[in-house]
Every structure is written in C-alpha cells, then in structure tokens.
Amino acid sequence: MDNSPVVAQADASSPNDTQENALLVGTAVSSDSPKKVRVGSDNDRQMMQRCLELARRALGRTSPNPLVGAVIVKDGEIVGEGFHPRAGEPHAEVFALRAAGNRAHGATIYVSLEPCNHYGRTPPCSEALIDAGVAKVVVGMVDPNPLVAGGGIDRLRRAGIEVLVGVEEAACHQLNEAFVHRILYKRPMGILKYAMTLDGKIATSFGHSAWVTSQEARSEVHQLRLSCDAVIVGGNTVRQDNPHLTSHQPGGHNPLRVVMSRRLNLPENARLWQTAEAPTLVLTEVGANPNFQDLLRKLGVEVVELPLLTPDQAMTYLYKRGFCSVLWECGGTLAASAIAQGAVQKVLAFIAPKIIGGSNAPTPVGDLGFTTMTEALSLERVRWRVIGVDCLVEGYLRQKSQ
Numbered sequence: 001m002d003n004s005p006v007v008a009q010a011d012a013s014s015p016n017d018t019q020e021n022a023l024l025v026g027t028a029v030s031s032d033s034p035k036k037v038r039v040g041s042d043n044d045r046q047m048m049q050r051c052l053e054l055a056r057r058a059l060g061r062t063s064p065n066p067l068v069g070a071v072i073v074k075d076g077e078i079v080g081e082g083f084h085p086r087a088g089e090p091h092a093e094v095f096a097l098r099a100a101g102n103r104a105h106g107a108t109i110y111v112s113l114e115p116c117n118h119y120g121r122t123p124p125c126s127e128a129l130i131d132a133g134v135a136k137v138v139v140g141m142v143d144p145n146p147l148v149a150g151g152g153i154d155r156l157r158r159a160g161i162e163v164l165v166g167v168e169e170a171a172c173h174q175l176n177e178a179f180v181h182r183i184l185y186k187r188p189m190g191i192l193k194y195a196m197t198l199d200g201k202i203a204t205s206f207g208h209s210a211w212v213t214s215q216e217a218r219s220e221v222h223q224l225r226l227s228c229d230a231v232i233v234g235g236n237t238v239r240q241d242n243p244h245l246t247s248h249q250p251g252g253h254n255p256l257r258v259v260m261s262r263r264l265n266l267p268e269n270a271r272l273w274q275t276a277e278a279p280t281l282v283l284t285e286v287g288a289n290p291n292f293q294d295l296l297r298k299l300g301v302e303v304v305e306l307p308l309l310t311p312d313q314a315m316t317y318l319y320k321r322g323f324c325s326v327l328w329e330c331g332g333t334l335a336a337s338a339i340a341q342g343a344v345q346k347v348l349a350f351i352a353p354k355i356i357g358g359s360n361a362p363t364p365v366g367d368l369g370f371t372t373m374t375e376a377l378s379l380e381r382v383r384w385r386v387i388g389v390d391c392l393v394e395g396y397l398r399q400k401s402q
Contacts, residue, residue: 040138040167044110047071047078048140048168051112052175054083054092059227060253061086064322066113066143066179070096072134074107087322091116093125097132105133112140112172114165117152126155136162140172144183178325181345185399187319188326190311190343192335193224194364195350195390202332205358207240213352216388222248224348228255229323230281232314234334235261238270245329246278254278255327258318260334262309264289275300283317285309311343336366339377344397347379351391 038045054069062084070092072080080103082095093115097104115125115137129137137156142165143149156163173180181189195212196202203209211218225231226247237243238259245257257272257280264284272280273296282296286305293303306313311334318326328338338344349364370376379395386392 039169040164044138044164044167047073047110048112048138048172050078050081051092051110051140052168052171054081055112055175057083058085060229060247060255063087063179063229063324064182066176068092068111068113070109070111072096072100072104072107072109074100074103079103079107091125094128097128100132106135108136108138109134110138110140110167112168113176114139114141114143114148114150115152115156116143116148117155124152124155126152129156130159130161134161136164138167139163139165140167141165141169141176144180146183182319182324187315187343188229188323189345190315190326190328190338191224191228191346191348192328192338192344193221193348193350194329194335195221195352196364197352197354197356199355199357200363201356201358201361202364203240203362204356205361207362209241212354213350213390214388217350217352217390217392219248220387220392221350222246225255225327226252228325228327230256230258230318230325231327231329232258232260232334234330235259235263235266236331236333237329238266238272240331242267242271243329244271256281256323258283258314258326260284260309260311260314260330262288264292266292268292268295273299273301283309283314310341311338312341315343332363332366335364336368339365339397340368345399346396347394349393350387351393353389353391 040048050071051069054071055067058067065084065087067084068091069083070081071078080096080098080100082092082099084090084092093109093111096109100107109129115129117124117126139153142153153163153165178189181187194202195217197212202212225245226249231245233243233245246254254277257278259266259272259280259282261282262285264282279302281302281304283304283306284293286307288305296303304317306317315326328335328344330338335344377397380398382393382395384391384393
C-alpha cells in the first residue's frame with residue numbers, strides 16, 4: 001500500500017496541461033511550479049522513486065529520524081532493498097546491504113537521503129558502504145542535520161566511490177519536509193487541516209459538523225494522520241465532536257492524540273480517553289481540575305501540566321519529545337492562536353461544494369486581529385486538486401526568520 005502524503009506533486013514535465021484539465025482528472029496543480037532540473041538518468045530516477053516508496057512504509061514511525069529508503073542495483077538487477085523502520089533501528093542502507101550480501105561489491109546503491117557519517121544510536125552508514133565495496137552511491141538529497149550535512153558524501157568520495165547527488169531531490173525533500181523543518185528551526189512542523197463549506201463554515205450555527213466533506217476527503221485525512229506524529233484539538237472539539245482522531249488503518253500508525261484544555265472541563269466518556277487503539281495526551285495548566293486529572297490517568301491517558309498552555313509552549317514540549325510533524329485539527333479559536341504564535345507552517349483546506357449560511361456559524365480560523373486586507377497572510381507554493389466532489393487547497397505560510 002502506498003501511503004504517500006496527501007497532496008501529489010504537479011508534473012513539471014507536462015507544462016502544456018491546463019489547470020482546468022488537471023482539476024478534471026484530480027491532478028495537483030501548483031500556482032508557482034518552476035521547471036525542475038533533472039539529475040541522473042531515467043533509470044536513476046526510477047530507482048530513487050523506489051527508494052521513496054520503500055521509505056513511506058515507515059510513515060509516522062521514524063521521528064525524530066527521517067524517512068529513508070535504499071535500493072542496491074548490480075548488472076541492471078535489484079539485489080537488495082531496505083528502509084529505516086524507526087528510531088534506534090538500523091538505517092535503510094544497512095538493511096539493503098544485508099539483503100544484497102556479497103552482491104553489494106561493485107554495485108550501485110540508491111538512497112533517498114545522504115548516508116550518515118557519525119556515530120549515533122547506530123554506526124555510520126558511510127563506513128558500511130565503504131566496507132561493502134560499493135562502486136557508486138546515488139543520493140536523493142543532502143542531509144540538513146549538521147552532524148551529516150555533506151560529511152557522508154565527502155567521506156564516500158575520499159574513499160574513491162563515485163557519488164551522484166540530487167536525483168529526485170524535490171520529491172525526497174517533500175517526503176521529509178517535517179524532518180527538515182525540525183532540524184532547521186528546532187520545532188516540529190505544524191500542519192493546520194480543516195474542512196469547510198463553500199461559504200467558509202466548519203459547522204452550522206448550532207455546532208453540527210458531521211460531515212462537511214465527502215468520504216473520499218475524509219479518507220485523505222486518515223492518510224494524513226497516518227503520516228503525523230501527533231494531532232492536536234482543543235477542549236471544544238472534544239465536547240462538540242467527540243472525535244476518534246485515528247488513521248482508521250488496520251495495523252497502521254496512529255498519531256499521539258493531544259487535547260489542549262486549561263480548565264479540563266471535559267466530558268468523562270469521550271472517545272479520546274479510550275487508549276487501547278491510540279494513545280492520548282492531555283496538556284493543561286498547573287493545578288487544573290486535579291480530580292479529573294486523576295480520572296484520566298486511571299483510564300491510561302497521559303496528563304502533562306505546563307506553566308502556560310499556549311500553542312507555542314505545546315510545540316516546544318512536543319519538540320522535546322522528538323516529534324517532527326504535528327497536525328492541528330482544532331476549531332477556529334485555537335487555530336488562530338496557533339497561526340499567530342508560529343505553530344503552523346502548512347495549511348490544508350478541504351472545501352466542500354455546500355452552502356450552510358448562518359451569521360454565527362463557526363469559521364476555520366478565528367480572530368487574528370487584522371483590520372485590512374493587506375494584513376492577510378498569503379500562502380506560498382499553493383497546490384490544489386479535486387478529491388471526490390471536494391477541493392483540497394494546500395500551501396505554506398511564509399516562515400519567519402529565526
């Protein structure tokens with residue numbers, strides 16, 4: 001099963017495709033898609049896509065490590081494959097070398113991320129490749145981690161191994177965009193997801209919200225959860241929607257379900273307190289409702305008190321836990337706070353062809369304090385595509401310099 005990220009890449013090799021035709025067939029369309037520089041041969045790119053396919057098998061399981069796949073080819077035949085399954089276990093290259101055995105000698109290995117050259121929980125992969133006698137290493141992207149950052153490539157070249165860098169680089173980067181963000185900014189990447197009607201409502205004036213979008217769109221959200229480390233909601237979402245917040249994938253990864261509530265005025269029988277299928281963490285402030293805290297802990301729910309409960313502090317805490325990607329599936333008030341505090345970098349908006357009306361019906365983002373249109377936050381690298389009868393719009397908020 002291919003558990004690729006929700007939004008597909010626009011095909012830069014088809015510049016004559018119109019946006020209208022692309023939408024009709026459900027292809028992602030970008031408002032600013034520059035032509036990509038192709039590195040390597042068609043076969044190189046095919047093998048790197050196989051690396052990415054392998055890497056996706058561990059979606060949601062590798063943080064704080066990246067998703068990595070590796071393929072070893074000799075005499076035109078794949079002789080070994082592997083991917084990194086989770087932190088603390090061997091890297092993709094090691095699994096591929098084990099599968100190839102002696103056939104790795106003189107072979108070409110494709111790997112979606114630069115081989116490491118330092119001792120961490122596992123020995124450096126660059127040395128393993130040198131010891132195996134591979135002749136060539138094809139790398140998808142350079143590792144942004146300062147502990148690697150070109151060191152692995154340099155070590156391989158100094159050992160006389162041919163190295164080609166940048167094959168399918170954009171696709172490799174997109175797969176690990178949350179890992180890259182964590183490395184560069186020392187924070188998890190925040191993804192705000194919401195579903196709204198054509199007139200911008202996420203529920204009726206009476207709070208009813210099941211369902212805004214189609215089953216096809218909801219299935220995309222389940223896939224998105226599968227790829228994330230945590231999913232955050234506020235107390236009002238728990239009270240109004242009583243969500244599951246799981247990936248709905250048998251045997252698949254479920255994110256840590258996080259509830260932010262200052263007063264813990266939450267229902268005692270919420271689905272999120274059922275932790276057999278997926279773990280739940282409640283973030284609250286010091287001293288909040290100790291009796292309810294005791295009840296939650298008896299049900300197997302983790303409760304953590306923070307001196308100040310804000311999106312910024314929540315992301316700081318989740319970074320310390322080793323997370324790379326955090327999905328915000330909250331209501332408008334918390335979403336606005338998360339945006340204002342820099343806890344959101346990416347937005348995925350599912351738009352249903354429905355009109356619900358209601359002057360008091362809730363919207364996906366609450367008050368940001370803006371008074372003029374020139375203050376509006378613009379998304380960059382925007383893409384959109386049709387899913388069932390709904391439209392998915394994806395884009396990135398401009399990252400503030402650190």
